[in-house]
Amino acid sequence: MATEDLEWERSKISNQDMNLLKRLGFTKEKDALRFPREESYPKPPMEYRVSFVDHLIRGLSPPIHEFLRGLLFVYGLQLHQLTPNSILHVSIFITLCECFLGVQPNWALWKRIFCLRRNGSHGVAYNIGGVVICVRSDVDYFDVKFPDSVQGWRKRWLYVHEESSDSMEYNIAPFDGKAKILRRRSWDAEASEEEKLATEALMTRIRELQSTRGKELSGIQITAYFLRIRMQPLQARKNPLWMYAGDEDVERLSTDLSAKDLEKLIRRISKLSKKDTIPSSYKVAPFCRANPLPKGHLVLSSLPPLPEGGEVEERVVVTDDNQGASRPESGVGDSHKSAASLEKENETEVSSSTRSSLPAASPKGKRKRDEAIDSGASKPNTSRAEKTALNAEEETLDLYGAALVSSDDEEEDAPIDETARTSTSQLVRFGTQFIGYRDYAGELEEKLVEANKRADALAIELEQSESAHTKTVEDLQKRLDDAKRALEENVAQHSAREEEILSRLETQSRRFVRRTHQEYELENPEDDELLDALSLLEIHGTEARNGLDEAEAGLSRLFPYFFHKKERPAVFIDLAKCFNGNEDLGLQLRQEGLKVGVEGTMALVAESQQQVDWSKVGDAGKIETKKWQSLIKAAKPNSKKILATLGYKPTTAPSSSKPEVK
Structure with missing residues (x-):
């Protein structure tokens, strides 16, 4: 069988894929992802690795989990040589172990359930996605409902930032697009008798989780769980998933997805139709901080051998690298079968020695x-x-x-x-x-x-150049120390300036409160003294502006009555000064009104042809208050007619006081 060494082409990631990665939290850290530009062959920058959109949405995230790191080493594979459904297999297995079995992902248990097969079609073995993780034919495992094909996943490649670590086990192997796929003895390695005995209780528990009536657990439920809690199973974590602390867990990749986004994502990575329901609850409660492991629970630990332990026996190549190839999973070719069924399909293509019945390498x-x-x-x-x-x-x-x-x-x-x-x-x-x-x-x-x-x-x-380098390092150290001191001084100056600004803002706020006799409280404080003081001052300023607008409108209306021979000032401060003089503008207005009333009364009397000796009226002298009130009362029946003639509408409380004389 021939092998396609190079299947790479220019990456084609759509805006929809980018928006999905953003919602899933992959872009919340700066430079966490880098998207290829014009290159048609991956050339990852320093500290970056090649991955795929379909790997990320199935649980992969750097720094890589030590279990997957061990699998890649033992099987002699590059990350790009695993199909998306194979990545999902590992994610489901880790979630199963940590959330429903209460153990670390177990290498012995893995060997009892899974084996590897080549991926290819029509006499061609693929390089990208050239290996499929399959469930052994004699093992009763969860029906994951993989999609029949993952269309175009090879074209959606990108670069992910791999955090530097002193421990090699947390780093993805450097990208090598030309690395050949060689089928190794470890692909069919089985658990030893001791390992089978140690993991028999776990296998029994897996069968119970699948078959307990009314409490059946499915592969889709496990997938939906790690997608819902926003934890990446294939990411190196400080705590196992049974320590998941809910919305406050610091290792969550993002906040909860909306119900619509979660449903679309689950349907994308599975073959569920629109008629199939998405599980929203679990009859088997997963282990977490709210549902801790039982007291005395035995936490098994069994990891694949890592490079730090040296070369392992299982990595020995046993046949030609093209032997044992399976049908394609990724939509290239004519096969429409899922990865979970590849092992059964290979019964007519692969001899019994290359299937799950192959004994483990001794x-x-x-x-x-x-x-x-x-x-x-x-x-x-x-x-x-x-x-x-x-x-x-x-x-x-x-x-x-x-x-x-x-x-x-x-x-x-x-x-x-x-x-x-x-x-x-x-x-x-x-x-x-x-x-x-x-x-x-x-x-x-x-x-x-x-x-x-x-x-x-x-x-x-x-x-x-060693001496020159030493001198350069010393010079750089000196410059660094100077910059550090300058930065400290700058920070101190900034802090002092900030305190002064805060003090002045608070003083202005107190002055406004004393003037208006009204205090305000912020509805949504920023928990920053400077910003909160500025926000409060903005409220005071808004209140002051509104008051000035109302004062200007009122004074503009009154101006013609007090200053009918003057032109209204255009500037508000000049308008306000007109009303703040030494003279009593109210008394002046009332006297002007009294003058108009007297003149009007005299005009009415003259019009009525009544004889009045106005000189005697003018010599009446000062009238006592009581007499004035009685005369007003006597004149009241006719006052309405006089006021109506003068064009004045009487108020409900007519004045009975004496006219004010300066």
């Missing part, structure tokens, strides 16, 4: 067999030529370490014929098998010599 058995080969064990009459060929093979094995074994070696239960293994024909076959590796070693040696020359040249240049 480290002890392998070592014995390798020792037999490497030591040249044979019958006593082995020829010198055979020994020489065997020694050459041993040197090749020592040089490359991770040696290939023939497909015959996969069957651990097959009897070993030592005579056949040490025959001349077998040795020739082994020599032919490794000749390509010897040629490759020669090329590597030439490149190594060139690299050593460049390293020597760089070492000389580094030694020559």
Whole structure:
């Protein structure tokens, strides 16, 4: 089967995908994601790794979880070689372990449930998404309801920021788009008898979660749970999911999604139709801080081997890298089956030795067999030529370490014929098998010599510039110290200035309260003294502006009555000064009105042709208050007629006081 080494093309991420990533919280931190521009082949910047939109929405987020990191190492894979549904498999498994089993993700339990298969179609094995995680055919596991195909996921690639860490186990391996996929013994590794015994209670609990009537748990429910609580199962976390603290949990990627967004997301990563309901509650309560683990609960821990532990037995390549390929999952090709059913589909394509019935690699058995080969064990009459060929093979094995074994070696239960293994024909076959590796070693040696020359040249240049670098570092340190002191002084000055501004704002606020006799309280304080004082002053300023507008309108109406021979000032302060003089404008207005009334009365008397000696009226002198009131009362029946003639509408409380005379 041929392999498509390069399937990369220009990334095509839609605005809809970007908005989804924003709602899911992937962009809340600056530079958390970087989107490719014009490049058609990934070239991630420093401290960035290649990922896919469909990986992120299925639970992946850097820094990567140590369990997935271990899987990639043991299986000898790059992150881009796993399909989206495979990523979801790992997310569901971790959520199952931590939320419903109350244990750390368990490597022994994983080996009892899952195995790996190649992904390809029509004689072509893919590189991007070339490996599918499958449920073993003899295991009763959750029906995850994967979509039949994930259309176009290979085109939606991007760069994610991988946080630097002293511990290698939390870092994704550097991107290598040309890395070949080699099927390894670990792809079908099974749990040992001891591991099966240790995890039997967990397998029993999984069967109970699936089959307990009225309390059945499904793969969709597990998926909906980690999407709903906004925790990424494949992200390295300080606490396991059974310590989830609700909305206040600091490790949440974002706030709750709306019901509509959550439903659309679940339908996108599953094959649920619009008629299928999305689970909103759980009859089996997941473990969390509100529902803690029972007292005395045993928390098992079993992680895949990580690079810090050295090379592991399971990473040995057992066959050609194209053997055991499965049908495609990602929509490329004609297959419309989900990843969960790939293992059953391969019954007619893959022999029983490559399926779930394949026994686990036995480290002890392998070592014995390798020792037999490497030591040249044979019958006593082995020829010198055979020994020489065997020694050459041993040197090749020592040089490359991770040696290939023939497909015959996969069957651990097959009897070993030592005579056949040490025959001349077998040795020739082994020599032919490794000749390509010897040629490759020669090329590597030439490149190594060139690299050593460049390293020597760089070492000389580094030694020559060491003193200059030391001086530069000292200069930079001095400048850094100066900048630090300047920053501290600037911060102190800023703090003092802020305190002074706050004091002045509070003083202005108190002055306004004393003038208006009205205090205000902020409805939504900012919990910042300076901002809150400024907001309060803005309220006072608004109140003052409204008062000035009303005062200007009132004074403008009164101005013609008091100053009928003057022009109204255009500026408000000048208008206000007109009413703040020493003279009593009210008395002046009343006297003017009295003058108009007297003149009007005299005009009415003259019009009525009545004879009045006005000189005697003017000489009447000062009238006592009581007499004045009685005269007013006597004149009251006729006053309305006189007022009506003068054009005045009487008020409900007519004045009976004497006219004010200056």
